[in-house]
Amino acid sequence: MEKDKLRLLVTTQCPNKCPMCCNNSWDFSKLPVVEHFNYKEIMITGGEPLLFPDELADLAISIKRIQKLVYGNTGKLFLYTALAESLPSNIRYFDGVVYTPHSAADIPKFLEVNDFFLYYKDEFAEGNTSLRLNLFPDIKKHIPESTDLSSWKVKDMIWIKDCPVPDDEEFKRVGKLWERI
Numbered sequence: 502m503e504k505d506k507l508r509l510l511v512t513t514q515c516p517n518k519c520p521m522c523c524n525n526s527w528d529f530s531k532l533p534v535v536e537h538f539n540y541k542e543i544m545i546t547g548g549e550p551l552l553f554p555d556e557l558a559d560l561a562i563s564i565k566r567i568q569k570l571v572y573g574n575t576g577k578l579f580l581y582t583a584l585a586e587s588l589p590s591n592i593r594y595f596d597g598v599v600y601t602p603h604s605a606a607d608i609p610k611f612l613e614v615n616d617f618f619l620y621y622k623d624e625f626a627e628g629n630t631s632l633r634l635n636l637f638p639d640i641k642k643h644i645p646e647s648t649d650l651s652s653w654k655v656k657d658m659i660w661i662k663d664c665p666v667p668d669d670e671e672f673k674r675v676g677k678l679w680e681r682i
C-alpha cells in the first residue's frame with residue numbers, strides 16, 4: 502500500500518563528510534524512482550539539495566504545479582538541508598524547511614540567517630511556513646545562549662545508525678540524481 506509521505510532523494514553529493522551519514526550505508530541505485538507526487542508530504546533530501554539551486558527551484562515549482570492541477574493542492578513540500586546561507590533565497594518554493602547544522606563551522610552562517618527568519622517571523626507564521634531546526638548536542642553548544650530561536654521549532658537530535666525510514670514514509674529518488682563533476 503502506498504504511503505502518505507515521500508522522502509525524495511535528489512542528490513548524494515554534499516560538502517560535508519559526516520561520519521554517520523546515511524549515504525555511507527544506503528545503496529541509492531536500488532531506490533525506486535519516483536513516479537508521481539500524490540503525497541500529503543514530500544520531503545526533498547540528499548546529499549545537499551541546495552548545492553543545485555536551479556534544479557531545486559525547477560523541481561519545487563513543478564511539484565507544486567502538479568499538486569495544484571492534478572491532486573487538488575493538498576500536498577506539502579519540505580526541504581531538508583544543512584546549507585543555511587542559501588535558505589533566504591529558496592524558502593519561497595517550500596511549505597517548510599528542516600535545517601540541520603552539521604558542524605560548528607555552520608553556526609556563524611546560521612546566526613546570520615536566523616536574523617533573516619526573525620525579521621520575517623510574522624510573515625512566515627502567516628503563511629504557515631514550517632521552520633524546523635534540528636540540533637545535535639555537539640552543535641547546539643556552539644549557539645550562544647542569548648540567541649533568539651523563536652522562529653524555529655527546535656528538535657534535539659541524535660545520530661541513528663543506518664538511518665531507518667519511518668514506517669509512514671516511502672523513500673524514492675529522482676530518475677537521474679543531480680551531480681556536478
Ligand code: SF4
Binds near residue numbers: 517521524583603
Ligand atoms: S550533511 Fe547530511 S548528507 Fe551531508 S554528509 Fe552530513 S549527513 Fe550526509
